[in-house]
Amino acid sequence: MKFEGEHLLPGQIGHFFVLLAFVASIISTIAYFTASRKKDLIEKKYWIIFARYAFVTQLISAIVIFALVFYICANHYFEYMYAYKHASKELEPKYLLACIWEGQEGSFLLWTIWHSILGIFIMAKSKEWEAPIMSVISLAQFFLLMMLLGLYVSADARLGSNLFTLTRNEISGPIFSQPNYLTFIKDGIGLNVLLRNYWMVIHPPILFLGFASTIIPFAYAYAGIQTKRFGDWVTPALPWALFSACVLGVGIMMGGKWAYESLSFGGYWAWDPVENASLVPWLILIAGIHTMVIYKATAHSLKASYLFSFLTFIFILYSTFLTRTGILGDTSVHAFTDAGKAINIMILLFVAVFTLSSMILLFINLKNIPAEQKEENTSSREFWMFIGSLIFFLSSIFIIAKTSVPVYNKIFGTKIAQPENIEFSYNKVIILVTIIIGLLSAVTQYFKYKKTAPGFILKKIAVPTIIAAIITALLAIFYPLTYYKMGPGFLGATYVALFAAIFSVIANGTYIVTGLNGKLKVAGGSIAHLGFALMLVGILISSSNKKVISNSGANGINLQISGKDPMTREADNPQENLTLIRQVPVSMGPYEVTYLKDSFSNEKGRRFYELLFQRKDAITKKVIEQFTLWPDVYIMKDNNMSSNPDTKAYFSKDIFTYISYAINNDNRIEDTAQFLMKELAEGDTTFYSNGIIILNRVIKNPDNEKYHFKATDAVLMADITLISKDSMHYKAMPIIEVDEFGINQIDDTVYAQNLYLKFAGVTDGKKIKIGIKESDKLIEYITLKAYVFPYINLVWLGLIIMALGIIMSAVKRAKLSTFYGALAIILAGVGLFYMFLLANN
Amino acid sequence: MLTFTLNFTCMKKKHIIILVSIAALIVALIIFSAGDFSTYETISSAKNKQGKFVHLIAKLDKTEPIEYDAVNNPNFLSFYAVDSLGGKTKVIFRNSKPTDLEKSERIVMQGKMQADYFECKDILLKCPSKYKDDQKQLEKTITNQQDSVYK
Numbered sequence: 001m002k003f004e005g006e007h008l009l010p011g012q013i014g015h016f017f018v019l020l021a022f023v024a025s026i027i028s029t030i031a032y033f034t035a036s037r038k039k040d041l042i043e044k045k046y047w048i049i050f051a052r053y054a055f056v057t058q059l060i061s062a063i064v065i066f067a068l069v070f071y072i073c074a075n076h077y078f079e080y081m082y083a084y085k086h087a088s089k090e091l092e093p094k095y096l097l098a099c100i101w102e103g104q105e106g107s108f109l110l111w112t113i114w115h116s117i118l119g120i121f122i123m124a125k126s127k128e129w130e131a132p133i134m135s136v137i138s139l140a141q142f143f144l145l146m147m148l149l150g151l152y153v154s155a156d157a158r159l160g161s162n163l164f165t166l167t168r169n170e171i172s173g174p175i176f177s178q179p180n181y182l183t184f185i186k187d188g189i190g191l192n193v194l195l196r197n198y199w200m201v202i203h204p205p206i207l208f209l210g211f212a213s214t215i216i217p218f219a220y221a222y223a224g225i226q227t228k229r230f231g232d233w234v235t236p237a238l239p240w241a242l243f244s245a246c247v248l249g250v251g252i253m254m255g256g257k258w259a260y261e262s263l264s265f266g267g268y269w270a271w272d273p274v275e276n277a278s279l280v281p282w283l284i285l286i287a288g289i290h291t292m293v294i295y296k297a298t299a300h301s302l303k304a305s306y307l308f309s310f311l312t313f314i315f316i317l318y319s320t321f322l323t324r325t326g327i328l329g330d331t332s333v334h335a336f337t338d339a340g341k342a343i344n345i346m347i348l349l350f351v352a353v354f355t356l357s358s359m360i361l362l363f364i365n366l367k368n369i370p371a372e373q374k375e376e377n378t379s380s381r382e383f384w385m386f387i388g389s390l391i392f393f394l395s396s397i398f399i400i401a402k403t404s405v406p407v408y409n410k411i412f413g414t415k416i417a418q419p420e421n422i423e424f425s426y427n428k429v430i431i432l433v434t435i436i437i438g439l440l441s442a443v444t445q446y447f448k449y450k451k452t453a454p455g456f457i458l459k460k461i462a463v464p465t466i467i468a469a470i471i472t473a474l475l476a477i478f479y480p481l482t483y484y485k486m487g488p489g490f491l492g493a494t495y496v497a498l499f500a501a502i503f504s505v506i507a508n509g510t511y512i513v514t515g516l517n518g519k520l521k522v523a524g525g526s527i528a529h530l531g532f533a534l535m536l537v538g539i540l541i542s543s544s545n546k547k548v549i550s551n552s553g554a555n556g557i558n559l560q561i562s563g564k565d566p567m568t569r570e571a572d573n574p575q576e577n578l579t580l581i582r583q584v585p586v587s588m589g590p591y592e593v594t595y596l597k598d599s600f601s602n603e604k605g606r607r608f609y610e611l612l613f614q615r616k617d618a619i620t621k622k623v624i625e626q627f628t629l630w631p632d633v634y635i636m637k638d639n640n641m642s643s644n645p646d647t648k649a650y651f652s653k654d655i656f657t658y659i660s661y662a663i664n665n666d667n668r669i670e671d672t673a674q675f676l677m678k679e680l681a682e683g684d685t686t687f688y689s690n691g692i693i694i695l696n697r698v699i700k701n702p703d704n705e706k707y708h709f710k711a712t713d714a715v716l717m718a719d720i721t722l723i724s725k726d727s728m729h730y731k732a733m734p735i736i737e738v739d740e741f742g743i744n745q746i747d748d749t750v751y752a753q754n755l756y757l758k759f760a761g762v763t764d765g766k767k768i769k770i771g772i773k774e775s776d777k778l779i780e781y782i783t784l785k786a787y788v789f790p791y792i793n794l795v796w797l798g799l800i801i802m803a804l805g806i807i808m809s810a811v812k813r814a815k816l817s818t819f820y821g822a823l824a825i826i827l828a829g830v831g832l833f834y835m836f837l838l839a840n841n
Numbered sequence: 842m843l844t845f846t847l848n849f850t851c852m853k854k855k856h857i858i859i860l861v862s863i864a865a866l867i868v869a870l871i872i873f874s875a876g877d878f879s880t881y882e883t884i885s886s887a888k889n890k891q892g893k894f895v896h897l898i899a900k901l902d903k904t905e906p907i908e909y910d911a912v913n914n915p916n917f918l919s920f921y922a923v924d925s926l927g928g929k930t931k932v933i934f935r936n937s938k939p940t941d942l943e944k945s946e947r948i949v950m951q952g953k954m955q956a957d958y959f960e961c962k963d964i965l966l967k968c969p970s971k972y973k974d975d976q977k978q979l980e981k982t983i984t985n986q987q988d989s990v991y992k
Contacts, residue, residue: 375853383855390859394866405878415881417896420951420962429869575916577937660937661911783915783937 003168005182006079011164014068018162021061021112022145028054029138036131036226048131052123055134058141059116065148066100066109069163073099078185081170082106082163088190098200099191101208104324104343105148105163110205112144114212122216129236132223133216140215143350147343158342193605193634193642199258202835207255207278210248211316214281216240217288218313218358221306225361230369231302234292237309239814241289244312246806248282250832253799257836260656260792262644267546268795269539271426273328276403277319283396285312287389293525294382294389297449299372301386306369308393310358315400317351327406379454381447388440395433399426424486431493434536438500441529442507445515464510468503483544498540504533524812528805531798538794549589550578550657550786577660580611582780583751590615591655595782601632608632609659609782613648631658631784654789661783675756675771679763689774690753691724698768706733714738718759718768722750734759734770747771751780796836804829879951884928887954897950897959899924901942909938922948922959931958941966 031051038044072080073087074096086099086106100106119137126133150162167185168176175181191200220237224230255275256268269275288308291301322328325344376383402425405416419425446452446460472495475481481494508530512523520527580586580595587593596610608630615625629646645658678686680695687693695718701709702717709715715737722730730750736759737744747758758771807828811821882895901907905921918934920942932950942948945966952961 376855378854386855387858390862394862398866398869409881417879417881417951419878420894575935577911577915579911579915581912661915661940781912783911785937 001177001179003079003182004180006166007075007077008079010068010072010077011080011166014065014164015162017061017064017068018145018148018150018164021058021065022142022149024054024058024061025138025141025145027051028058029135029142032131032135032138036135036223044131051131051134051138055116055119055123055138058138058145059113059120062109062113062116065163066113069100069106069109070096072164076188078188079166079168079182081165081167084167084185084188086188086191088188090187091190091196094198094201095191095196098195098204101204102191102195102200105161107204107208108144108147109163110208111212112141112148114205114209115141115144115215118213118216126236129220129223129227129233132226133219136219136222137215140350140354143346143353147346160346161343196634197258197262197644198839199254199262203251203254203258206247207251210244210251210282211278211320213240213244213247214285214313214316217244217285217309218354221309222358222361224306225365228368230365231295231299234295234302234305235813238289238292238296239810241285241292241309242806242810242813245282245285245289246803246810246828248278248285249806250799250803252278252282253796254835257796261647267543268792271399271423273403273406274323276399277322280396280400280403281312281315281319283392283399284308284315287392287396288312290385290389290392294385298376298380298382299370300376300382301389303366303369303371304386304389306362308389310362314351314355314358315396317354318400321347321351322403322407327410377451379447379452379457381444381449381452384440384444384447388437388444391433391436391440395430398429402426424490428486428490428493431490431497434497434540435493435500438497438504438533438536441533442500442504445508445511445526445529460514461507464507465503468499468506471502471506472499479545481541481544482547494540494544498537501533501536501540505530505537508533520808521812524805524807524809526805527808528802531801531803531805533798534801535795535798538791538796538798542789542792542795545790547589547788548576548785549591549655549788550576550784551588576785577783578786579781579783581751583749585614588786589788592616593786595780596628598780598782605635606632607635607662609662611646611657611784613655629655629657633659633662635662649793651793652791654792655786656789657784657786659782660785675758675760675773677760678770678772679765679767680770681767686770686772688722688753688755688772691722693757693770693772694721694723695719695768695770696721702733702735704733707735716759716762718757718770720748720757720770722753722755724753728752732757736761793837800829800832800836803832883926884922884924884930884959885926887959888928888930891954891956894951894953894962897922897924897948897952899928899930899948899950901945901948902929903943907938907942911937919958922950930954932961933958934961934964936964939964939966 028051031047031054035044035047035051038047069082072083074093076083076087076089078084078087082103082105086102087096091099101110115137119134122133122137123130147160148163149160150165151159153159168181175184178184217237217240220233220240224233252275253268255278259270260268285308288305288311291304291308294301295305324347376386402418405418408414409416442464443457443461446457448456475498476495481491481498483491483494508526512518512520512526512530516523516526578586578588580593582595582597585592585594591613592615594612594614596612598607598609600607609632611629611631613627613629614623616622617624627648629648631646632644634642634644643658643660643662645656647657648655678693680686682695682697685692685694697719699717699719701711701713701715703709707715707717715735717733717735720732720734722732724730730752732748732750732755734748734757735746737746745759747756749756754774756771756773758773760769760771763769804825807825808821811824816824879894879896882890882897884897884899887895887897899922902921902923907918907920909918915937916935918936918938920932920934921929922932923929934950939945942964947966949965950959950961951963951965952959954960
């Protein structure tokens with residue numbers, strides 16, 4: 001059958017380039033591997049040139065594939081499965097890139113492209129290390145591209161999934177038996193509404209650049225063994241490791257910021273398996289960076305550097321395995337898809353090949369790797385740095401061991417599930433780690449390599465210790481941590497951790513001034529430590545003092561909450577959702593919140609809710625502060641919804657709110673109540689079921705907070721006051737307008753009293769006809785959750801300082817010129833400041 | 842015994858620290874977490890473990906009404922869940938109603954079984970809409986497109 005309206009050419013070109021890239025990756029792997037083993041320099045050179053051609057071919061192919069996928073999605077060619085699944089016509093153009101990396105295949109493609117681009121830098125810069133490094137990268141490319149191949153090896157087993165498969169080949173349905181099936185496919189499924197956020201555009205590329213770049217320290221470690229130059233690789237690998245740590249760290253926290261500001265998880269970190277899976281390689285990478293620095297300074301810790309460099313990338317692959325094979329299915333809020341057996345086996349193979357080969361290679365060569373025989377002195381810097389690295393490494397193992405529970409269940413058939421309070425089960429261990437790391441990162445740099453004179457340390461850190469203790473004590477008095485939930489032991493540990501983190505901020509700041517005499521060029525490490533410690537301070541304060549202000553206890557509507565649950569006889573857990581009826585102010589924490597109105601946006605099904613927050617003076621009742629938040633929801637077919645929070649950011653705190661329930665369409669079913677007509681003169685009073693209605697006066701062409709009419713208009717407004725039985729006063733202002741089109745009435749509604757008021761006309765006797773309608777179908781409400789996050793900006797500020805510190809170290813270690821170094825730091829600084837602190841405020 | 846002590850003194854400080862830390866890690870993992878871990882249960886096995894924190898994997902019982910009235914109490918949801926082994930229980934979730942509940946194919950609930958209901962602390966829904974790779978769902982969607990009125 002000939003199908004109508006299909007655009008098959010881009011797909012055919014795409015198929016060709018996928019194959020070309022795959023073949024090129026095989027050739028470059030083999031050629032680079034051969035080159036790395038050739039002793040003869042001329043022969044080696046020829047192999048390298050050959051391999052470069054293959055690798056560049058592969059890079060160009062990957063970029064062409066990317067462009068084609070973009071083209072297909074941008075033009076809504078729904079004959080392609082990928083466009084059908086991930087694009088849709090109403091999607092804003094800014095999300096087109098997000099469509100590409102929403103899917104499994106697209107994110108592998110992104111990873112492939114980053115590997116290729118990094119490969120070009122390696123070719124240009126790594127000199128004699130090129131062949132072994134590039135053979136590792138090419139091999140990884142082989143695995144990644146294999147997952148994009150989509151070749152059938154037998155009737156039902158497919159090698160990877162192709163980006164250019166056709167919808168009609170992938171799904172069966174009666175419409176595909178007609179040649180004009182495309183006319184029936186009105187729209188694609190589109191980007192998951194949860195992902196429609198600008199972080200979805202920017203977070204995946206950064207995170208994948210972080211993932212991709214961890215292969216370089218791995219490859220250098222391999223090159224060290226392969227060339228038998230066991231220690232030489234550390235110097236060139238270190239700047240790459242720092243680059244990777246910076247990008248991966250920023251990428252992880254971008255995920256946190258995204259979760260915080262646009263997903264309704266109520267925080268930036270939840271120890272979710274997906275978060276853990278990317279944090280673990282970062283922790284190991286940081287451990288590796290420290291052992292590499294130790295090796296460069298003292299020749300100690302080379303074996304540990306090997307191990308950590310290998311493990312970083314191995315855990316990146318293991319994370320891929322965890323998050324892409326659907327094995328985490330029941331444990332994570334993230335939606336996972338089981339991509340099919342063939343892909344799962346390939347991912348497993350990818351992990352196994354890199355893990356086994358590197359670990360076996362390391363084990364065989366363990367004896368050959370030189371180690372310093374003399375033991376580190378306990379008064380040496382390298383000793384304490386090593387301890388710090390070890391703590392990082394062990395905590396990463398702790399985290400991944402806990403995260404891997406679903407894997408044990410799969411292997412051993414057990415039914416272990418995460419504990420009741422998942423976050424606390426991590427926090428109670430990590431808080432101890434925080435204490436140790438805070439103290440170590442504060443003190444260690446005051447030690448000298450090899451040996452430090454006794455008494456030197458105490459003299460140097462006495463002042464920072466005292467300052468930190470004073471600040472912590474002042475905080476405890478004036479701004480105490482209020483995390484009582486887990487008992488005094490944990491609160492105590494939190495205070496100790498807070499002290500350790502503050503101590504680290506101050507000690508590092510002092511070290512930059514006194515230890516390094518303010519020489520910023522060499523201060524990268526201290527700045528990074530300072531940023532990290534500041535981030536810890538922010539994390540400790542914001543998580544300890546996070547408060548739910550949408551507590552139902554404060555809600556006038558919700559009276560039955562009495563502290564004890566009538567069924568369980570247990571104390572009520574805080575009920576965190578609050579229902580707001582339209583236009584009825586409700587007090588929430590220090591604020592009085594009113595749900596004013598809702599409005600639709602251009603996007604299908606997206607609705608914004610206007611919430612007015614007012615803080616009033618307790619005595620004078622004057623509004624001292626007010627702001628409006630616009631949380632929104634996507635209401636989809638079948639009454640599904642997805643919620644996007646809105647945040648009011650102050651320097652010292654964020655007010656964070658999102659709609660937890662907003663579907664009340666049932667309440668908008670046809671209203672059968674009728675208007676009851678009353679004739680009133682100015683000053684007259686009439687009754688309704690719940691009180692009295694007073695017509696104060698009639699105003700011509702009103703110009704007030706609600707209406708703005710000119711003197712030339714022909715408008716009458718009834719100024720009405722309602723007094724309900726509970727002696728609440730409400731204002732209503734229905735109007736009647738005469739213009740060239742005729743008579744036009746704008747009714748007013750008093751939601752709190754379920755009352756419609758209509759200015760129906762003027763009688764001959766100069767009385768006003770007011771229509772009154774009482775309805776029980778009127779209530780419009782939303783249910784929301786609101787938090788106050790104090791000092792969350794410290795988290796982002798700390799992250800930015802840490803990232804800049806790491807970049808400064810990388811610039812110094814890579815011996816970049818001052819110009820390029822400064823350029824990198826300024827660009828990164830401006831970008832990070834904008835993204836984390838300005839973009840949303 | 843003597844050799845052991847000798848060996849021990851010969852060991853580098855670093856090795857001792859590594860060993861001690863690994864021991865500490867194992868202690869952290871076992872002692873800190875052992876009692877903590879919960880288990881996946883069926884409804885009937887959970888009924889035998891009343892008051893214990895468990896994870897239930899079940900489905901919404903569509904023959905029973907879902908009770909949720911956000912105006913009266915936004916923090917009270919009750920519905921019935923059934924599992925593949927025929928167990929059935931009332932569920933009370935003191936929070937806002939997850940909006941995909943009716944559409945969900947599978948519900949992972951965490952909480953404690955009480956005498957006549959399951960006190961749920963947390964709900965994780967597995968919905969077909971989130972599973973774009975679900976073949977059947979795609980087939981349904983694309984077939985419906987033919988006659989659906991799309992606004």
